[in-house]
Amino acid sequence: MKAISFTEYGPPEVLEYGELPQPEPGDIQVLVRVHAASVNPVDWHFMRGSPFPVRLLLGGLMRPKRRIVPGCDVAGVVESVGKDVTRFKPGDRVFGGIGRGGFAERACAGEERLAIIPAGTSFETAAAVPLASITALQALRKEGGLQPGQSVLIDGASGGVGSLAIQIAKALGARVTAVCSPRNVEQARALGADEVLDYTHEDFALGAARYDFVYGANAYRPLADYRGVLAPRGRFVCTGGSGRLILQLMLLGPLLSLGGKRSKLVTTRFDAADLTFLQGLLAAGRLTPVIDRRYGLSQVPDAIRHIEEGHARGKLIIQVR
Secondary structure, three states, X not given: OEEEEEOOOOOHHHOEEEEOOOOOOOOOEEEEEEEEEEEOHXXXXXXXXXXXXXXXXXXXXXXXXXXXXXXXXXXXXXXEEXXXXXXXXXXXXXXXEOOOOOOEOEEEEEHHHEEEOOOOOOHHHHHOOHHHHHHHHHHHHHHXXXXXXXXXXXXXXXXXXXXXXXXXXXHOOOEEEEEEOHHHHHHHHHOOOOEEEEOOOOOHHHOOOOEEEEEEOOEOOOHHHHHHOEEEEEEEEEOXXXXXXXXXXXXXXXXHOOOOOEEEEOOOOOOHHHHHXXXXXXXXXXXXXXXXXXXXXXXXXXXXXXXXXXXXXXXXXXEOO
16 A cells, blocks of 8 residues: 655655555454545654654654554545454444554554544545544543633634634634634634634733633743633633743643633543544534645645644645545
8 A cells, every 4th residue: 555654753854655565453443445634743743753752652762663654633434344343344434533544545543533424524524623623622621621601712723723623612602712813814703703813913912801711722922921811710721832831831830720720731632532522513514624735645745844834724634545
């Protein structure tokens, strides 16, 4: 099969496009004929071996222990199943977050990491959902405890996670204020934001509004700015942003959360129940990923270069089949 892989850490040039053996599913695994995959920041973190703890996950400090096929989000058709798989059969249209292995013509995944693609949903749309949407959902619902009627400010509302976070927050019943660049104002409104702030003209930190919840999907402001616009018992949750802000949250977040306002850095963990919830939003037409660009499988290095720049307007899709 054709696949993208790497055997050493580094820039996109370390990615190789070529033939690899087809994976064989284990007893509780599903073999998927991949039609589409999507690019996430974790793909370039694996590729570069950065931050350093990523290398422990890949089993090698100087280079990966074995050849790595990146790509954590896929959508495709079940080709075969392990003997103990009960939820899927050959021919099923599925999507999910498989960890890695998605930038290939075929990929294996545990059945708990997959769900049926709702009728009428394309492979590209389904592939854009898993990791980014689970990230937003866990930040808003699990870590933030967002409730119907509450107000939420989303900084970085035009990226892959942020554009999905607007829709998920609305599905949870919140009133959403989106912060984005001028070129993305109309997109944020179309996704359902109740108010949109163009950060080149409006500084949310200087406004009088206070929010029950502030979500940093792509946060580059000082921590004090986010905490300053929280309601008395508000919550600031961050899943991506500047190294300085992330370090502040790691060192000061627990201490600052001893008061009424809480601040937390969140790491996403795959959850089958979350994928099922998102499957329901897709089926109901309440979740529509914004697709910025499409690439062929051999063009994955170009896609990763684009996402590393940090200005993607929504998701980047790899058209495998």
